[in-house]
Amino acid sequence: MIVLEHASRWYGQxxxxxxxxxxxxxxxxxxxxxxxxxxxxxxxxxxGQLRPTTGKLEVLNERPFANPKVLARxxxxxxxxxxxxxxxxxxxxxxxxxxxxxxxxxxxxRTDGAIERVGMADRCDRKIAGYSKGMRQRxxxxxxxxxxxxxxxxxxxxxxxxxxxxxxxxxxMLSYAAEGRCVLISSHILYEVEQLxxxxxxxxxxxxLAQGAVSAIRDLMDRYPHRITIETDRAxxxxxxLMALPSVLGVRLDKHEPGRVEVETAxxxxxxxxxxxxxxxGGYTVGRFEAPDNNLETxxxxxxxxxxx
Amino acid sequence: MSLEAPIxxxxxxxxxxxxxxxxxHYEGPRNLHSVRxxxxxxxxxxxNVNRTRLGFWIPAGFILLTYFIFGAIFYVTQSxxxxxxTIPGDTGNPYALTLYQGLVSIDLFLFAAALTVGAGSIAxxxxxxxxxxxxxxxxxxRDYLLGKWLGxxxxxxxxxxxxxxxxYLFFLTxxxxxxxxxxxxxxxGRMLAASLIGPxxxxxxxxxxxxxxxxxxxxxxAYAGFYFILSxxxxxxxxVLLERDTAGRMPQTIAxxxxxxxxxxxxxxxxxxxxxxxxxxxxxxxxxxxxxRRRRVIQEAPPNMPGRPPLAPMxxxxxxxxxxxxxxxxxxxxxxxxxxx
Amino acid sequence: MTALSPAVANAENLTVRYGPKTVLSxxxxxxxxxxxxxxxxxxxxxxxxxxxxxGFLRxxxxxxxxxxxxxxxxxxxxxxxxxxxxxQDCHIPGMxxxxxxxYAGELSGLPSAQALRRAHEVxxxxxxxxxxxxxxxxxxxxxxxxxxxxxxxVHGPKLLFLDExxxxxxxxxxxxxxxxxxxxxxxxxxxxxVSSHLLPDIERTCxxxxxxxxxxxxxxxxxxxxxxxxxxxxxxxxxxxxxxxxESVTRRGGVPGFRQGAxxxxxxxxxxxxxxxxxxxxxxxxxxxxxxFRPAQRSLQEVFMEAVEG
Numbered sequence: 024m025i026v027l028e029h030a031s032r033w034y035g036q037x038x039x040x041x042x043x044x045x046x047x048x049x050x051x052x053x054x055x056x057x058x059x060x061x062x063x064x065x066x067x068x069x070x071g072q073l074r075p076t077t078g079k080l081e082v083l084n085e086r087p088f089a090n091p092k093v094l095a096r097x098x099x100x101x102x103x104x105x106x107x108x109x110x111x112x113x114x115x116x117x118x119x120x121x122x123x124x125x126x127x128x129x130x131x132x133r134t135d136g137a138i139e140r141v142g143m144a145d146r147c148d149r150k151i152a153g154y155s156k157g158m159r160q161r162x163x164x165x166x167x168x169x170x171x172x173x174x175x176x177x178x179x180x181x182x183x184x185x186x187x188x189x190x191x192x193x194x195x196m197l198s199y200a201a202e203g204r205c206v207l208i209s210s211h212i213l214y215e216v217e218q219l220x221x222x223x224x225x226x227x228x229x230x231x232l233a234q235g236a237v238s239a240i241r242d243l244m245d246r247y248p249h250r251i252t253i254e255t256d257r258a259x260x261x262x263x264x265l266m267a268l269p270s271v272l273g274v275r276l277d278k279h280e281p282g283r284v285e286v287e288t289a290x291x292x293x294x295x296x297x298x299x300x301x302x303x304x305g306g307y308t309v310g311r312f313e314a315p316d317n318n319l320e321t322x323x324x325x326x327x328x329x330x331x332x
Numbered sequence: 333m334s335l336e337a338p339i340x341x342x343x344x345x346x347x348x349x350x351x352x353x354x355x356x357h358y359e360g361p362r363n364l365h366s367v368r369x370x371x372x373x374x375x376x377x378x379x380n381v382n383r384t385r386l387g388f389w390i391p392a393g394f395i396l397l398t399y400f401i402f403g404a405i406f407y408v409t410q411s412x413x414x415x416x417x418t419i420p421g422d423t424g425n426p427y428a429l430t431l432y433q434g435l436v437s438i439d440l441f442l443f444a445a446a447l448t449v450g451a452g453s454i455a456x457x458x459x460x461x462x463x464x465x466x467x468x469x470x471x472x473x474r475d476y477l478l479g480k481w482l483g484x485x486x487x488x489x490x491x492x493x494x495x496x497x498x499x500y501l502f503f504l505t506x507x508x509x510x511x512x513x514x515x516x517x518x519x520x521g522r523m524l525a526a527s528l529i530g531p532x533x534x535x536x537x538x539x540x541x542x543x544x545x546x547x548x549x550x551x552x553x554a555y556a557g558f559y560f561i562l563s564x565x566x567x568x569x570x571x572v573l574l575e576r577d578t579a580g581r582m583p584q585t586i587a588x589x590x591x592x593x594x595x596x597x598x599x600x601x602x603x604x605x606x607x608x609x610x611x612x613x614x615x616x617x618x619x620x621x622x623x624x625r626r627r628r629v630i631q632e633a634p635p636n637m638p639g640r641p642p643l644a645p646m647x648x649x650x651x652x653x654x655x656x657x658x659x660x661x662x663x664x665x666x667x668x669x670x671x672x673x
Numbered sequence: 674m675t676a677l678s679p680a681v682a683n684a685e686n687l688t689v690r691y692g693p694k695t696v697l698s699x700x701x702x703x704x705x706x707x708x709x710x711x712x713x714x715x716x717x718x719x720x721x722x723x724x725x726x727x728g729f730l731r732x733x734x735x736x737x738x739x740x741x742x743x744x745x746x747x748x749x750x751x752x753x754x755x756x757x758x759x760x761q762d763c764h765i766p767g768m769x770x771x772x773x774x775x776y777a778g779e780l781s782g783l784p785s786a787q788a789l790r791r792a793h794e795v796x797x798x799x800x801x802x803x804x805x806x807x808x809x810x811x812x813x814x815x816x817x818x819x820x821x822x823x824x825x826x827v828h829g830p831k832l833l834f835l836d837e838x839x840x841x842x843x844x845x846x847x848x849x850x851x852x853x854x855x856x857x858x859x860x861x862x863x864x865x866x867v868s869s870h871l872l873p874d875i876e877r878t879c880x881x882x883x884x885x886x887x888x889x890x891x892x893x894x895x896x897x898x899x900x901x902x903x904x905x906x907x908x909x910x911x912x913x914x915x916x917x918x919x920e921s922v923t924r925r926g927g928v929p930g931f932r933q934g935a936x937x938x939x940x941x942x943x944x945x946x947x948x949x950x951x952x953x954x955x956x957x958x959x960x961x962x963x964x965x966f967r968p969a970q971r972s973l974q975e976v977f978m979e980a981v982e983g
Contacts, residue, residue, distance in 0.1 A: 057843040058814060157715050185714040185870050186977050211843050214873050251965075255949075295912070295962045299953040309949030313910075313965035320844060327845070355798040355861050358791060358829025362753065362782040371779045379767060452766070460810075461763035465824060468727065468757035469780040470749040 030078030039064035056226035098172035112147035156183030372479025387448030450538030452548030488531035540657025587641035686735035710875035713885035756825030781828035905942035921955035
């Protein structure tokens with residue numbers, strides 16, 4: 024639904040986006056990267072606020088810049104927090120609905136529906152100036168969804184929300200993605216992103232560093248062997264046995280934690296298949312066994328650091 | 333020759349330490365009561381008294397120049413007088429008149445300095461949310477306001493007092509025998525009081541405007557508008573009333589009205605303190621200018637103009653203008669939420 | 674569970690009104706030493722509590738003490754010994770980092786020479802190297818957060834209030850900030866109160882947790898005990914979901930529980946074999962590939978949801 028081919032954008036000498044090629048389809052995709060990586064530039068390009076300096080960019084098969092046809096099917100929830108403070112929440116969303124071209128009864132239905140969906144139905148008649156950060160965030164999401172867009176772009180959507188609100192908006196995004204729409208979110212909160220989706224776009228310094236499913240990316244990173252931690256009673260013994268396995272590259276014991284063995288392997292599949300046999304044959308008592316490195320945060324950190332060398 | 337191993341090769345398992353350079357607790361002195369507003373005041377002063385603050389030093393330069401010129405005029409005038417030339421229309425106390433003229437002429441520069449020093453004092457803090465930093469310390473809102481006010485006041489008072497003091501000393505040293513000795517003490521007190529009126533007014537006003545704005549420029553522009561428009565309006569109103577009052581029945585009202593502005597209040601109170609009238613001032617100045625140009629002196633009646641306003645209402649208004657804006661600023665600061673909900 | 678170590682702050686039957694609303698009603702809690710997380714939905718009264726503890730709000734009834742000083746009568750003395758890292762951006766305009774932090778120190782009563790020395794020390798600790806000579810207004814989000822922490826630490830407080838410390842930080846910045854918080858509270862012995870909506874942040878840094886709702890404290894206690902499920906529940910991660918595996922475990926006395934994709938929970942309290950052996954046996958038998966298992970703990974998210982909705 025969103026296609027970029029060798030798209031670049033610079034501001035004078037400063038590069039915002041550098042030769043980015045990717046396709047974003049239906050479902051939930053997360054846009055990640057350090058501050059200044061070019062995420063907001065990418066979002067601005069997709070939502071039609073900027074034109075790419077070179078390259079091709081198409082949203083729903085058309086160029087999005089100042090294109091009402093595309094913008095009518097796109098919903099954007101920006102990070103910035105600027106409103107008309109004297110309006111009430113309801114008035115603001117109604118205004119946005121009017122700007123989208125809805126009239127009369129349909130406008131009212133859509134406004135009410137959107138407000139209901141973000142959980143502001145009981146509080147939307149107060150002036151925005153008195154809203155907490157979480158309430159403002161919900162109003163922003165409301166104006167992004169009121170026209171039932173095919174593409175929903177959200178920049179830091181959970182900012183300022185308490186855990187209950189985070190759950191509510193997360194559920195909303197998941198249901199949108201389940202309906203076959205394309206939901207693109209940019210977030211720094213990795214543990215939440217992990218729960219939302221496995222498809223990511225990682226940017227750094229204007230370049231697209233990695234895209235795809237997290238586990239697939241992890242498998243590609245063969246420079247970093249998988250590290251698996253096993254807590255057991257006879258650590259040194261099991262370490263010796265594990266070292267004999269062809270799939271194991273190294274084992275490590277810890278002076279401060281005598282019951283822990285750390286195994287390094289480049290062939291996780293083989294290792295996981297071989298492990299039960301060794302444990303059962305040797306009668307080891309295993310208390311805990313996990314691979315702490317396979318989470319999004321570690322993958323991201325390795326990718327970003329690797330390029331910084 | 334010693335056969336001992338050199339120090340570097342001796343048993344290495346001796347004493348060595350690696351310092352912990354990370355965070356340490358602070359065990360040093362801490363003053364609770366003696367600082368507070370003084371720190372704020374000092375910070376304001378420090379921020380403005382640096383080389384690059386042209387908006388402060390240029391008015392300072394002009395102020396010194398103005399006083400220098402008036403001092404020079406006085407010197408020439410006195411020299412002429414010494415030769416026994418009586419100048420018809422020469423009225424009033426020349427020392428007081430010179431000090432008064434200096435005072436009145438520098439008000440514009442004081443205003444410019446006040447803009448530089450004071451426009452951003454609270455406005456920039458509002459924009460940067462600085463009150464949150466201040467109030468999370470052992471500082472009350474009163475300390476903050478007092479500190480800001482004091483910082484601005486001390487700077488402006490310095491600008492005003494220094495040239496006045498210099499001129500006073502000039503009189504003291506050069507004209508001691510010529511009659512200044514009788515007035516020396518009294519004049520010192522009057523000079524001190526008069527030179528502080530301007531700083532007091534400007535400080536309070538700019539602080540008030542600054543507190544109600546989030547932008548230093550806007551606060552400065554608002555104060556400038558207030559200053560000039562009020563000046564213009566009061567002058568025009570005074571002239572209109574003067575025209576209307578052909579019978580001369582309300583000289584006091586006219587005098588008050590035409591001095592209803594910041595510079596006007598400064599003038600009005602100074603006139604009472606120095607015991608001069610506007611007519612004397614004008615005449616003296618005109619005479620002075622004529623003397624410098626060495627034209628023939630012609631006695632001239634002062635033109636139709638408002639006289640000296642009475643002290644009580646002027647002083648009252650001045651006091652109000654000093655206190656009210658500070659009250660307004662206090663009200664504004666009180667409304668700031670610390671640790672917003 | 675009563676804290677055995679003395680509390681750094683106490684609230685006793687605290688009622689605080691904010692205009693017409695009663696925000697805190699009959700609140701009693703004790704903030705123990707160490708790192709404490711303050712949680713609660715928006716409007717629960719967390720910021721009102723902090724404002725009261727700092728002496729800005731006068732309680733309608735009850736009392737609050739911080740570091741054994743009453744918040745009403747000794748508010749200024751309290752503020753000399755606590756540091757606040759606010760959520761919003763704040764700084765003193767027109768200064769570079771060193772001047773700003775030194776000034777903050779002086780405002781807390783430090784003599785100016787000491788303040789400057791401390792400013793450099795604290796800025797070093799917060800990893801602001803050469804950037805400290807630049808104007809604070811040019812800083813990025815991450816640096817602004819660190820400056821806020823530095824100005825809270827400069828006068829050597831005994832208690833720190835951190836409001837959303839990782840706000841706006843990218844993952845690397847967030848890591849750094851949480852490491853700083855952990856270091857300051859564990860290694861340096863400062864008591865820290867962290868108020869945040871990001872529960873994993875709290876999990877990572879805090880030992881104790883206080884959950885507030887509607888102006889009252891609905892849960893307080895050490896994180897470990899709050900998260901303890903009591904039962905012998907285990908969390909197992911398979912490579913792909915396998916019904917055969919569930920069967921194998923059940924046959925050995927395990928009771929399957931919650932399931933999300935390939936993540937399974939089992940109650941193994943009734944089984945005879947130790948969990949490790951049981952699970953590996955079941956894996957070998959069913960041909961499933963286990964990628965990890967550990968004792969299940971309720972996430973702080975669950976504790977929170979249960980506390981505020983229960």
